[in-house]
Amino acid sequence: xxxxxxxxxxxxxxxxxxxxxxxxxxxxxxxxxxxxxxxxxxxxxxxxxxxxxxxxxxxxxxxxxxxxxxxxxxxxxxxxxxxxxxxxxxxxxxxxxx
Numbered sequence: 001x002x003x004x005x006x007x008x009x010x011x012x013x014x015x016x017x018x019x020x021x022x023x024x025x026x027x028x029x030x031x032x033x034x035x036x037x038x039x040x041x042x043x044x045x046x047x048x049x050x051x052x053x054x055x056x057x058x059x060x061x062x063x064x065x066x067x068x069x070x071x072x073x074x075x076x077x078x079x080x081x082x083x084x085x086x087x088x089x090x091x092x093x094x095x096x097x098x
Contacts, residue, residue, distance in 0.1 A: 002079035003032040007054040009039040015053040018067045022055070025073050029081040
């Protein structure tokens with residue numbers, strides 16, 4: 001399962017928008033989510049500064065400032081994210097219903 005990391009900080013309007021978009025995708029796809037507040041880490045604050053939010057999948061930066069939901073969903077699927085509840089749709093023996 002892929003890990004999506006959001007580097008952000010409090011009072012960041014673009015960060016809030018990115019998180020809302022990621023929450024909508026997370027309602028459909030399963031992936032691990034790691035929220036990193038850069039304001040608690042001097043090295044991260046130096047590294048990212050005003051260049052936030054930064055979104056990465058398994059360590060690879062995929063978005064800075066704005067998140068495109070369709071592109072992010074495709075990238076997550078390519079990284080191994082599965083639709084939520086996909087295991088529930090499997091029959092015993094591994095084949096899909098329908």
